[in-house]
Amino acid sequence: MKEILHQQLSQALQTLHYPAVEILLEKPKVATHGDVTTNIAMVLAKSVGKKPREIAETIIQELKIAQTIISSIEIAGPGFINFTFADSFIVESSKKVLIEGKNYGKNSSGKNIKVNIEWVSANPTGPLHSGHGRQVILGAVLANILEWNGYDVTREYYFNNAGNQMRNLAESIYARYCELCGENIQFPGDGYHGEYIKTIAQEIFNEKGKRITDKNYFQKKGEEWCFANIKNILTKLNVVHDVFYNEDSLYKNGKIQEVIEKFRSLDLIYEKDGATWLKATTLGLENDRVIVKNTGEPTYRLPDIAYHCEKFLRGFDVMIDIFGADHIATIPDVLAGVKALGYDTTKVKVIIHQMVSFLRDGKQVKLSKRSGDAYTLDELIEDVGKDAVYYFFVMRSANTHLEFNIDLAQQQSEQNPVYYLQYAHARIASILRFAEEQNFESKNFSAILHATNFSRIHEKEEIELLKLLLDFPEEIQKCSISYEPHHLTVYLREVAETFHKFYHAHRVLSEDKELMKARLALCIMAKIVIANGCIILGVEPKEKM
């Protein structure tokens, strides 16, 4: 819809011999400022040497746009040019919602761009805790959004099932197992204290009795149990990864060694105290870093660097990593290493979300992993349901500290923002059920399109709703450009609100069948947008509440 304006404005700049500045068309915050606004007159003021309002005047003179498209053009404030679309143009444009239906909102801004999104990536040493939820949801929704923008998305989970942490897991399970066997052995100092360790030990004990001493067996069992647990939770949340990338494969196919050799040839490593160091300081960082310990084992940095190089070699144009703020320190080293190896790290987009605190009965829930009484993600889903988990985790920008109010999420009441959205959808569904009883079509969109006299739509509340529905594709694009899914929740809340307002102002079912059909079409369009939005957000669009 904006294309016409864009083209006309740049044409005007040309004929007026103004410099070709970038033309920004924005939606004003206040409705009385029209549907679209541009600030070019103010931008031009300095270089042209005239007052913004005068410039705006000259530009407007040059515009040739039919009254049937733009009903009014105004100069306002310091020099904004405000455009208002003609109602008939809005109504006409809105037909595309019905035409595209389930696909309405999709766009091709990411066409032919391969993006890899890597997230969750928890090692199989225990269940996901509730704090993990933010990352799980953020990544899942972002991946959906990218897909709706036409990106070729690969969802990836990177894990490590070797090394210290896994040994620790094995030792912890072994200690619990020994307890079950009646032996008293010292529980490892940095062991995992969670109840699940006892569960795993019990399972092994039940199955095998007292005979096991092979630590590898405990590690294998522990890994299996933890991974099954993690995957089970992800399944509950409908999170599906295309690739599970095992860090170990980087050793097997020699990629780790390759990276070391390359660093060596670039004179970026040295030996000290029996360890191998990366000269991070020559790459502009604070300190040099160990990449191979004196035990011969690499630190996380080396495989991480190799892994990112691998992603480049696999041909991704954009690589997204999602981390919690507690992992922030690991990023600069890894990226510096990857860059030193000749890769364009601007293609790596690291999203860091701040920590989450949970509120129950007005008090903070403790998340201590060590004490073993961690509040797991599974328990959170149990407490508030999948829909609320999705909505609450995604409704805030990633870089604010999130307060998750369990009491609120649990409430089946008007206070809960998830229900507001679902209620609007259910309400529409209810209207459509009534209409169906009277033999009105509500499923076959193209039939509706042909049978509807759209010119019957002209009330203020109807036009307002349509305008908002027409913003949907742009909202989705906005979310992907900024990698910020929370904009979508703000938008959808507004759609629901605008629908409720329409609902209260006008009856849909009526004796005037033509009007009724037109309003049913409007309802269906609103339903399409809310449903599509809900699907992206992982929230179920309910037919009944």
Place this chain on the structure above:
RNA sequence: GUGCCUGUAGCUCAACUGGAUAGAGCAACAGCCUUCUAAGCUGUAGGUUAUUGGUUCGAUUCCAAUCAGGCACACCA
């Protein structure tokens, strides 16, 4: 001490990346159900955007300093 994030209404947060009168939800107060779902709608009240400077036509947004909170500063990931 250093790095990153944050500070906006009583509470939880937006503000389209520099635009016009800073907006929502919850909580508070006052209204609206013999008609399609009141999990809704309408209205009232609530602000020196932590503080102080700077940049410019214009700052919640950018820069600097200060104050406050969170996270991280390993041969753990």
